[in-house]
Amino acid sequence: MATQTEQFVKVGQLQEIKAAKCPVVYAEGHAIAIVSHNGTLHAIDNRCPHMGFPLDKGTVKEGILTCHWHHARFDVVSGGTFDLWADDVPTFPVEVRGDEVWVDLAPSNHSEAHHEKRLKDGLQQQISLVIAKSVIALLGQGSDATAPFRLGLEFGTHYRRAGWGAGLTILTCMHNLRPYLKSEDHPQALYHGLSAVARDCANEPPHFNVEPLPSTPADIETLKGWFCQFVEVRDSQGAERCLMTAIQASASPIQIADILFTAATDHRFIDGGHTLDFTNKALEALDIAGWQHAAPVLGSLVRGYTEGERKEESNAWRSPIDLVDILNQTFQALPDAISQGTTQLSAELDQDRLVAVVLGDDPALICTTLLDQIRAGCSVTDLAAMVAYAAALRIAHFHTQNDFRDWDTAHHSFTFANAVYKGLQRVSSPELTRGIFDAAMTIYLNRFLNIPAAPLPKPENELQNPEQLLDQLPELLDRQQQVNEVGNLVARYLYGGGDGDRLLAVLGRLMLREDRSFHTIQELDAAFNLYTHWQHKPDRVYILVAAARYLAAHAPTTRAQHQTYQIAARLHRGEHLFESST
Structure with a gap:
């Protein structure tokens, strides 16, 4: 039985430990490997920090211990x-007291700075396991999720010359x-995001910022015009130089957003809607990390x-219908319509008709x-939300007889419409209103994806135990092509009196099980x-x-x-991943 004096614990007799090749001693819940090198004893945690393999089964040569599972090497x-x-690998001070070996088991927890450094290593080397360990450790120590988010944002914007993409x-x-997830799922969500940034930046050259003009001779409105011209x-x-100049000139976040949204809607549906959605996400990222990162x-x-x-x-x-001409005529009438609408009482949307x-x-x-x-005074933000809802219905009605790739055709309309809605909450400008x-x-162009239309599930009476129904969802998502079954289950659950917040948390957790998919996460x-x-x-179901x-x-x-x-997560909890067959 181990005896303790101050911070040291007696772990064995000197001669017995020296006689063994790499003995493992147990004290205070620790499994400790004792390694002899150049006549000196060294104590290390017996669990390989990579994936938990017992290090006493490894090999020591010239002061380097090699783990035999994945060949990690340690001094x-x-x-x-x-x-x-x-x-x-954690080490422990050793003292030889006469014929006894004592080991100091005083906890030596890694600092927040250490875990942030390891997170940077994981991002740079694109090592998902290191990223996961770092995030779990940081949040487990009570760190705000903003800190690792900010590290990922800084890394992703610098180490990808192509610029903002799927990872960020x-x-x-x-x-x-x-906020929709259970607290225990927060580290995994952040891990998915940071791993996606690392993947996006792999083997990419860095982005070097363009410097602002040496002085700021123009007002913000002029810089906006120049930016759009370029x-x-x-x-x-x-x-980019115009944008950097506007930022240096202390343009407000609203002014900056207006510049960007104007350029993003000067042309129609740029890059399949990604440009506007990326703009919206970049602005959201600055709200999280701080606008000091704007440049x-x-x-x-x-x-x-x-x-x-x-x-x-x-x-x-x-062709066959010139939609651009229709839009250009509409945009000519838009300023007067907005002006006229400001003189009206706020109109109530007739949702079903619209x-x-x-x-x-x-x-x-x-x-x-x-x-x-x-013109009738309807809020453009509410109008944008209604159009986004119509885009969601295209997906709710999407028939599985369509080409599988057309899921993304309907998806892009929805995420673009949502970006317009979110953007108008930030800047209610005539230019961004064009996005509606x-x-x-x-x-309209996606109308054929609903021919035939998958029927929408109908409202049902309240269920006696809707939570029991929700328990079936993970099993359905373990099988392919359960599209209609899953949609019907969600509708039955909500119409049956189920808790919408719980459904959001369950859907989020089930999404986190899957290998990160850009579009699924966007969706x-x-x-x-x-x-x-x-x-x-009620139709929000x-x-x-x-x-x-x-x-x-x-x-x-997979x-x-x-x-x-x-x-x-198991390593962080101290579980054993490797189990000996003996």
């Missing part, structure tokens, strides 16, 4: 690893989803404006109807946001039906990322 004196995908969008979506001619350097974060967006495809250049938007028009097959009528709503009409045209982020907005509308159907269409995956996270 037996300091415990430092030579392989960045492993961690340093996933990171921001995951942070947005955290975007128009696809000059990314000129545009690198917003500078990473510019190439998306100048290099993205503009839908006025595509045949589908020009949704039916937006889902219809007359693009001119769609634009005219939306314009009339603005662009979104409506994408919904749930947008759906959860819109569902929350439509607090008092179909927003989650759409999200659940999309998740079911893209599940199950779930390798989930497995990696589970390994990190």
